[in-house]
Amino acid sequence: MRYLSILVLSLGFAAPTFAGVDQSLDQHILPGFDRFAESADALAKTAAQDCRPQAVRPAYQAAFDAWMPLADLRLGPSETGALSVGFWPDPRGFTPRTLTRLVADEDPIARDPEGYDDVSIAARGFFALEMLLFDPAFSHYAPGSYTCDLVATIAADLEHQADDLKSDWQTGFAATLRNAGEVGNATYLSRDEALRALYTQVLSSLEFTATKRLGEPMGTFARPRPALAEARRSDRSLRNVVLAAEAAHGLATALADWPVPEIDAALDRVHEAAARIEDPGFQDVDNPQGRLRAEVLQQAVTGLRASIEVELGARYGIAPGFNAQDGD
């Protein structure tokens, strides 16, 4: 009830201008796909020159950093496209199983970067690369080996995906969002719908971070599951949480046409909680102190989501739509 007065007040002002859709594209999404395509290109070039883990890992980390601001978008070209860039979570171990089979069979697809997009998403993108580059079961391969070629091919396929996503967003879907409500736009029948679609992405991303990126390794107090931490092999689990929260904040602030002090403060709390985490791969969630620190971070992420609902959603008068993570 205490928030109602804020709302009523905001309704007293002029209606929001809905510039937020353009801003979110121009400030966040489109530059993000530019950066991702550049860093994926660098990764592919590196792996083509030297596909051994030590050589590829830095470019891998940089490309993953560039992906995180976009990783949780599930609309337009990213509706399906994001799944083959980052297939996670993988509770039934499709990635190790599929890679093991490719390597054992020496499937010739590993030497066909153009045809590699037919392969299971479990053997594509960042998490397949991570398994090959960081997991001891795969990472002791020699130059010229099948696995080394596979790494270069997955990197090349990732570059293709990054280019496709960039151009599909730039040349097609950005206009669909911008032209929401205009005659001929069958996807978004009003400006509100485009705004709601983007807003849904922000909230879904934070929910995913709280329940999956943090919730999966935390498990229950009696049964923590550190092995389920996202990107733990490359020690990126914490980094991904922080980058995802910053991305949600970035998209939310782009959507807002006004100062958002609560949302800013909530992101600060995420940073504070993240700074106290000791293991970047969340492998200490199986001791009480480690778990408590993860819980505090989880609460901060949930708090960021709540402040976005109040400071952004309520003022626009929008509620989120269905999200891709609904379901089991």
Place this chain on the structure above:
Amino acid sequence: MLRTILTTTAIGIALASTAQAQTAAEVLDTYADIAEANYGDSLESARGLQDAVNALIESPSAGTMAAAREAWLEARVPYQQTEVFRFGNPIVDDWEGKVNAWPLDEGLIDYVDGAYGGPTDANQLAALNVIANPNFTLSGEEIDASEITPELLEGKLHEADGIEANVATGYHAIEFLLWGQDLNGHGDGAGNRPWTDYAQGEDCTHGNCDRRADYLSAATDLLVSDLEWITGQWAEGGDARDHLMQDEQAGLSAILTGMGSLSYGETAGERMRLGLMLNDPEEEHSCFADNTHNDHFYNGVGIQNVYLGRYVRIDGETVSGPSLSDLVAAENPDLDQEMRAKLNNAVQALGQIKTAAEAGFAYDEMLARGNEGGEALIMGGVDGLIDQTRSIERVVAALDLGGIEIEGSDSLDNPDAVFQ
């Protein structure tokens, strides 16, 4: 999250006008009547399955095995239509994992092919094989499984160690016991468990036929009792019906939440598109029986049923009444037309998958790497379901009388509510 969308306010405001409030109550009545009839039909056909399973166990033969499989397939038709009642009705959502959990690590239950592998990082019990092992340790606890009972399956084995893939009960456990693993990969054919897996004495194949029969019997009995329970929840005075009726706004929200979440995140996303992108022949909802085309199709029909307020029972009788469609038509006839058209399109696209599968192009063949025809069929269904989700969102917004929707929002009155 899925509940958040619908807690918006304005449905309530739409309903504040008296004429519509009347209609909303009637719409909820129709919905609850359909749920009761649909679960009642699921129960009746599960009892048919129980009879067929008993016949198989009492006199194992190729004929009784085939009859049990046929009864399982029939039982899936009404059940899959009920899935639209899951999301949005907490009583159903909390219960449904007992009867339709998927996917499963079937090695928990019975023998599997060598290629299945052993315990995995994610599931130490993936190859437990309780039918062959009367005693084992589970999370440090010694388990006496010398007698396979409903209590053992429900209380100890199901979701053992907190792993969702440890599915010990429900339709898919029974499916595995009737068909066995489908070892044909992306090729023709479903699971081919011999009827002699239930033969007693010397004819028994793969060992422990008595324990296998006990397991099948216990799992089928549990399915029947679980369906009895949920049918009662929807009867007059049942908790699910009462909960729905408590608040008209929340009740309509529950209908739309169920439609949208089953369409998008669950069927289009988790069950269809993900399986296609993984190219794994086991990534289909009924992987042992190769019945996935029907699973998806009847999900689509169920979603349509609750919008149109009309359900055709397994005896041919129709349950119908004032519908969400009527409510939307009164508010925005064009949107009602759009919603109906989208539901039709999705059912038709899912029907094309069914048609192709029944003509011999099985769902697991469609999933094969590089199979463009299969990909087009499955993505046609996915696109239809995603497309109708957008219209469902429009229905949510339309019942919302636009602009003044903020007052009375649960998420504003109580920001914590959205996380509950």
